[in-house]
Amino acid sequence: MSDSMKEVVETLDPVSRRLIPANIHSGTLVPLKTTLELRDNLTLGLAYITRAPNRYTNDVVTIARALAGDDAAKNLPHLRRCSKPVDLPPHLKSQFMNEGSGRAVHTGKSNWLYILLGAKDELPYDELLRGxxxxDGIRDDIFIGIIPVPLLAPTSQVQANLWSQQFWQTVYRKNNPLGPHPSNICRTTSVVSRDASVWMTLAHQVARKSRDDGLGEPIGAVIIKRTVPGKFDATKNTSGQEPEDKETTQIVALAGDARWYQQEKTGRTGNPMGHAALRAISMVAQKLVRTENRTENKPAIMEFEAFQDGPLLDDEQVVFEAEHPCPDGYLCHDLELYLTHEPCVMCAMAILHSRMGRIVFRHRMPLTGGMSSEDRGYDACGNSLACENAPCGGGRGLGLHWRKELNWSMLGWEWETDTVERLVVDPHLHA
Ligand SMILES: [Zn+2]
Known part of the structure; x- marks a missing residue:
């Protein structure tokens, strides 16, 4: 174990320290892409432009704003309003130079500017012309051009440069309307990568134990609570505690897959309620209920046998018995989930509904996973017997970690490593 890993282990809660193996393998976190980032990044629309001597540009911009209204004006804030003729993309330069009084406009001493008026759909042409x-400076030779422009902001400086060459001068404002803010990803990645290897190692360990005990597939899940220094923690506010001064992590749930527990393993999918992610979330729920019942002196909680959410392995039992570090919040709000495999669509939605804060998984499940946004190939299953005669797979990745329309989003990463034995499962399996 490296010195830095020893330091990390020293800060772990006693339960985790008891469970982790001597050898913790390291890996790299790669942020998940959102469906928007992969597909709708470049949506083009048409925009009107005109040109005017620079002392009239204010008048022109005022007219365009009045016609489009404030909202429409805000729609293209990533595009520069004015552009010198020399700064136009080459193909526009040569096109406009030959239209109307273009020659004069494009001379070296010209004080004319090209002006972006707004999205074509937002501006009634006749009124624009009248405006x-x-x-004064342009009424004798009104120029109106229509050019394609990117409707959404670029997500990197490189992209902004490219679009400036292809369409119109584009500004990168270090934000990302298509996914989590880059600075947020950056900051959180460095926080999580400090000990992600510990939790992934634990997830792998419980996965192997589940398989070896015949409970389920080699799939494991770990849920932890992280308290970051200085971060306002709403769940602790009522007790008047000061913010923590050092980062702490505590394990909240540990669960292996148990789909074959009390099930006959004959060509079926097993018990879907036994998926590792569902069991882990359910264990968190039981801890919350346990705390609540204690304070109100209610009878013991119920366990649903169908859910297989009681601890089955010794390691699961140890974690299950430990108290929930912050039993005040909603289910998994602000917790972190570490999985050996990309969760299936059912589990992905359960994770979302539990309001998990972050998710890390290792093995991508290209046929059945719910978190990745990449489109799925038709060759993802390799040479599995199940689909000898028909291609399987294909379709769009769901990217369920970050879909604004689902009213909850998480930061997600894949954990890449060369040093840990792969936990191979059938590619058709729903993890
Ligand atoms: Zn699942």
Whole structure:
């Protein structure tokens, strides 16, 4: 174990320290892409542009704003309003130079500017023409061009440069309307990568134990609570505690897959309620109920046999018996989930509904996973017997970690490593 890992282990809660093996393998966190980032990144629309001597540009911009309204003006804030002729993309330069009084406009001493008026759909052409005719400097030779422009902001400087060359001068404002803010990913990745290896090692360990005990597939889940220094923790506010001064992590749930527990393993899918992620979430729920019942002196909680959410392995039992570190919040709010495999669509939705804060998984499940956004190939299953005669797979990745329309989003990563034995499962399996 490296010195830095020893340091990390020293800060772990006693239960985790008891469970982790001597050898903790390291890996790298790769942020998950959102469906928007992969597919709708470049949505083009048409925009009107005009040109005017620079002392009239204010008049022109005022007319365009009045026609489009404030909202529409905000729609293209990533595009520069004005552009010198020399800064136009080459193909526009040569096109406009030959239209109307273009030659004069494009000379070296020209004080003319090209002006982006707004999205074509937002501006009634006749009114625009009438408005521009009221501007002294251009009324005798009104120029209106229509160009394609990116409707959404770029997500990197490189992309902004590219679009400036292809369409119109584009500004990268270090934000990302298509996914989590880059600085948030950056900051959180460095926080999580400190001990992600510990939790992934634990997830692998419980996965192997589940398989070896015949409970289920080699799939494991770990849920932890992380308290970051200085971060306001709403769950602790009522007790008047000061923010923590050092980062602490505590394990909340540990669960292996148990789909074959009390099930006959004959070509079926097993008990879907026994999926590792569902069991882990359910164990968190039981801890919350346990705390609540204690304070109100209610009778013991119920266990649902169908859910297989009681601890089955010794390691699960140890974690299950430990108290929940912050039993005040909603189910898994702000907790972190570490999985050996990309969760199936059912589990992905359960994770989302539990309001998990972050998710890390190792093995991607290209046919059945719910978190990745990449489109699925038709060759993802390799040479499995189940689909000898028909191609399987294909379709769009769901990217369920970050879908604004689902009203909850998480930061997600894949954990890449070369040093840990792969936990191979059938590619058709729903993890
Ligand atoms: Zn599942």
């Amino acid at each position: 521009l005719a009221s501007v």
